[in-house]
Amino acid sequence: MRQWVIGTWVLLIALFGWWQGAESEWESTGVLVLDISRSMQDNDPHNIRGDGEQTFIDLLSSVEGSHLGIIFFGAKARVMTPITPIQRETTKRLKDGLPPVDSRAQRTEIGLGIARGLEVLEGRGGTRYLVVMSDGELDRSGRAAQKWTHDDELALRELRALYPKLRQENIPVFTIALTEASRKALAGGAEPAPHEPVQMTAGEMLLQEIADSTHGKFYRILRQRDYLDAFLDIFLHVRPPTLYTRPRQADAKFFLNRFDSEAIVFGPRDMVMVTPDGSRFGLGLPASAKNTWIRVYPYQHWSLAIVSRPLGNLSTYEGTYQLVDQSGNPVHDHKVLVHSAITLAWEHPPKPKYSSYEVLPIVVKVQSLGMSSLQEDPSLAEFLQGAEIVASVWLPHSPLPMSQRLAPLNRDGQFVFAGAFEETTREGEYRLEVELLSEQHPSLNRKLSAVFTVGSPYFHFAILRHGPKASTRVLESRNGLAQTPVYAGDQVELLAELAGGTVVDFHREPTVRAEVMREGQPWQVLPLDRVREGDTVRYRSRLITVPAAGTYTVTFRAEGSAMAEVWDDRLVSTRSLRVNPVQIVFPGQLQVSPLPWTMGRIVKYVALGGSAIGLAVAAGLAVIAQFVRVPLRGWLLSTGQGTPQLLVLNGNPRGKTWRRLFPKTCVTIGTDSRCDYPLELRDTGVEIDAEVYVGPWWERTGAIYLRSRRQPSHISVNGAEVIGTEGVLLKDEETIEKPTHVRFGHYEMTFDV
Incomplete structure (x- = not known):
């Protein structure tokens, strides 16, 4: 034994x-x-x-x-x-x-x-x-x-x-x-x-x-x-x-590709291996002289088959193999181990510890061991184009992971894929798995795993609301929820302060900023400047006014670099110091409400409304005063030399229908053909351009005026010459019984109502 x-x-x-x-x-x-x-x-x-x-x-x-x-x-x-x-x-x-x-x-x-x-x-x-x-x-x-x-x-x-x-x-x-x-x-x-x-x-x-x-x-x-x-x-x-166990298939088949170096197959003593070209190898079967890359070793109860990748032509090596018994039935009790030249490795291995809200960068690479350069192999490049690399992170006490697909980086001569995980909000142990998945070539599926912990935060982030009496913190990274309401028109300040965490060791002072989005749209990017207040180091932004109600998303970012001792796989047995980027991100959401209705606001808006109503009433009265007046009524009768005529003055000299609702408050008299009541130049001897109009309602009751639109006017009223453009009173309620003598150049007339 x-x-x-x-x-x-x-x-x-x-x-x-x-x-x-x-x-x-x-x-x-x-x-x-x-x-x-x-x-x-x-x-x-x-x-x-x-x-x-x-x-x-x-x-x-x-x-x-x-x-x-x-x-x-x-x-x-x-x-x-x-x-x-x-x-x-x-x-x-x-x-x-x-x-x-x-x-x-x-x-x-x-x-x-x-x-x-x-x-x-x-x-x-x-x-x-x-x-x-x-x-x-x-x-x-x-x-x-x-x-x-x-x-x-x-x-x-x-x-x-x-x-x-x-x-x-x-x-x-x-x-x-x-x-x-x-x-x-x-x-x-x-x-x-x-x-x-x-x-x-x-x-x-x-x-x-x-x-x-x-x-x-x-x-x-x-x-x-x-x-x-x-x-x-x-x-x-x-x-x-580089050593992988192939899943056991019900039909006892397994696939070897050109990237697999060797395979070990354990099975029953009498098992037979069928190669992709149909050749059979097993106990009692003659060995093929041309297929020296397959060897079968029988033991007391089991057989061990070794499949080694041949040099040169791989057409008979690459393909599907099957394990059967002497009757050709699939062998179910077997195990296949494959040594593959293709591995999925960390480009930047995860740290064992992170601070809260620190971004976890995920960078992996597909590399070759003991083969020609992958970059020169078009078949692998084609495979990677049809494959996907997925990273999954299990949060503490979470039954389901958060997954994302890693994107390829455009690096010359390397197959590198990267992504980032920002949901490090809970303290505790996290599990990370990165999988290389291909439906077309499942034999090349690979997986990496790592465990890391998230500890106390390096920064505390907050939003301060500046009121008339004091400043209050309305949002803090400790709980991520607004503690006091924020209203449209409030002034707020963005704040980041050192929390004393030791997990992150910045190589240089980080850059801190806040990206603000309003209703899902970019609004402002605010830099936070460092200030020292006693023993506390803080980063503050300028005051900003929240313009309107709605949802605001504020993302704080602290970016810098840290020194890390890493294994440099480009040098044999060498460790080196590398500057790794460090990013701490805290996303916060702020719900801004409309300004509430207080007694002061009610009084203010009532006063403003009353003022607006007063202005509107005044404007309306002015309009009414302009159009709604006592209609112009009266006549002018010639009393001197010249062509005798009677001019009946009223608000509708042209008789238009709309004038019945809004009668004119003035008429023109003169030698110009455009005047409402024309005079003959041979009668007046000079050019006349006069206007008879009704005064506004707040002036003397029933007042009628005369003014000249030409200087000198050559017009007189009761012997007094009309000077300038100011009107001269023709009639009012006190003089309504007395005729008024008006002289237009050489032409004399009498005005009466």
């Missing part, structure tokens, strides 16, 4: 060794925590723990960046092998120097072993994890004790006290249960049916609790394949980013 396990892993490690140069930046550090208590003499008589040491070291040696340590625990925990880089060149020497795994300890202290592993991992970078192989029996009081004692209860409490620390440090614990069931399975005994329930022991339940409480995974060895699957699954959890 042991030879079968070791043989399987030797071949598997040889395959993983071809991939060791694929990802130089990947790094992982793990610790094998092995139980050496006496109970393991019964549960692991074939010393599978020792095989686990050997095979897991071989597995990790297939990729660069792996580190491993080994701890034995029983009554106490000892570091048997400190954290050591796992390299292919030194693997044999490392394995030869491993201490033998015995089972002589009198007591079992799982908590001590995990605590010691946590200490060993302290300060290590990259992916960190623990692998515990034990029967799960917790026995501080000694194996002779047949009942649960106070010491055992204390040991369990100490173990559970480690869970928060492991979660905080993001160190998962993978537990492999070695019990009586695993002993029978690995010895070739009868295996339970696929869905047959197998009762868990108390030790297995404790191992499952440890894994679940630390975001790890628990493995039971109930069948021979479970041992292989357990270590393979652990490796997949801490794998380099």
